Amino acid sequence: MGPGRCGAGGTGPRPGPEEPPRADAVLLGFARALRAAGVDAGAERTHAFLRAVDALRPGVRADVYWAGRLTLCGDRDDLERYERVFAAYFGTADAPVRAVRPAPRPRLRPVLREAPAGSRTGASDREPQGPPVASLASSAEVLRHRDVAELDAAERAQLRRLLAAFALRGASRRSARRRPARRGTVDPRRTVREMLRHGGEPALLRRHARVDRPRRVVLLVDVSGSMAPYADALLRFAHAAVRGRRTEAFTIGTRLTRVTRELSHRDADLAMAAVAEAVPDWRGGTRLGELLRAFLDRWGQRGMARGAVVVLLSDGWERGDPRLLAEQMRRLHRLAHRVVWANPRKARPGYAPLAAGMAAALPSVDAFVEGHSLAALERLAAVVRGADAGPPRARAAGGKGAERA
Known part of the structure; x- marks a missing residue:
């Protein structure tokens, strides 16, 4: 069961390194990366970010940094995520701030000076300082759509x-616990x-509302030879x-290994390294049903x-009996x-779920997505959050009722 055991699948042509994206595509990719990191950079904030960058200097790193920080971040918790994503997306050279500590907000003071005779006012101010942002981040934007298996070191x-x-x-999900609320x-x-x-005198009515909590997420990662x-x-x-709350992780191959504690390292x-020591079945076969x-x-x-x-x-x-996998997937489907x-092979041209295991599992799957690139993982994160279009598809028989609530 080696790496040669793979199917085909695809989503059409993807941009190559010889075709760098435009500046607006780079900035939109940066906003998508922020959303994947947990920042609430919605359409309204993204539009404000693009307008702010256009009003400043799109080719200057510091202007892009402050335009994004002041328009895309909604609270204090977003600042740390913004620092990490900006450093990873645009690189760390000549960064306006350090990634460890958020930079202070600039203080603007009007300064009046007399321009020397024969000089053009503001000519030096509008001159870009450093390389354009599009060239800094073009590799990161192209990398978002590249197949992970084709990347170099x-x-x-x-x-x-x-x-x-x-x-x-x-x-x-709406929990049974309630908290004080205005409505x-x-x-x-x-x-x-x-x-x-x-x-005993009449007083204002006190109200409460139910608390929304995120559902638990369970990740089963295939570490067999083909993956x-x-x-x-x-x-x-x-x-x-x-790193977040209510997330469990397991590796599957020839054995099932819980690696939540190993992955909890900051x-x-x-x-x-901890996962490598804990998982004994790297690049082996696959027994998904068992x-x-x-x-x-x-656990489940x-x-x-x-x-x-x-x-x-x-x-x-x-490698095992596909009927066993189909039976266990139906069982999981009733509980979850x-x-x-997420199948990395789904992105290859001409892919069809013809493998026995995939064909057996697919009827019990609510969302079948790609997993070959950074952009595909961002879409996967949106599906897990429930931000994808449309509710889970209807089942032919039964239903989950209260077990899915």
């Missing part, structure tokens, strides 16, 4: 820096206590996800998969809120 290092800025959050249903206990404090070109990138994606390289049954028996049925978003990152090759399958 330098490109893989840049990909790792971009993956380190990722954030994965499950779709929100919502009346909270009788707090209202009565407020009236007692005023001697060897993608295993490092997918595990680094899992490392970025585990440093990505230390986490990868390992999925083992996961459900030991007891609550880890119940109401969670379960993501399988695999090419779907199966949503089942997502």
Whole structure:
């Protein structure tokens, strides 16, 4: 079961390194990278960012930095993510700030000077300082669409820096816990206590509302021989996800290994070294059906998969009985809120899910996406958040009812 065991799939031609993207495409790619890192850089903020850069100097790094920081960041928590994504996307040379500490906001003071005779006012101010931003980030924007298996050592290092800025959050669910709110249903206990404090006189109605919490995310990463070109990138994606709350990670091949604790290291390289020591079945075969049954028996049925978003990152090759995989996928489908399958082979021209394992699992999959590039992983993160278009498809029989709530 070596690396040659692969199917085909594709999404059409992708930009090559000889065709650098335009400046607006670079800036939009930067906004998408921020969204993947957990920054709420929606369409309105992105439009304000593009207008701010256009009003300043698009070719100057410092202007792009401050335009993005002042328009794309919504709260203090976004600043650290913005620093990491900006450094990974535009590089660290001649950075306006250090990635460790957020830079202070510039103070603008009007200065009146008399221009010397014969000089053009503002000519030197409008001259770009340093290389254009498009040339700085063109490699990062092209890299977003490149197949991970085709990258060289330098490109893989840049990909790792971009993956380190990722954030994965499950779709929100309405919990039973309530908290005080300005709008919502009346909270009788707090209202009565407020009236007692005023001697029984009528008081303002106190209200409460239910709390939205992210669902648990469970990642099952295939580390078999056929997935060897993608295993490092997918595990680094899992490392970025585990840094958040309510995320579990497992590796699957010939054995099932829980690697959540190993991936919890803050440093990505230390986490990868810990995973390498913990996983005994690198580049082996694939027993998806047996390992999925083992996961459900030991963890999933007891609550880890119940109401969670379960993501399988695999090419779907199966050495065992495909019927067992189909049975366990139906079982997982009944427990989980949503089942997502990311297949790196899906992006190759002419791909069709003809492999026995993939064909057996597909009827129980809610979303079937690609997983071959950074842009594909960004789309996967959007699917996990529930930001993709359309609800999960209807089932032919049954339904999840309260188990999916």
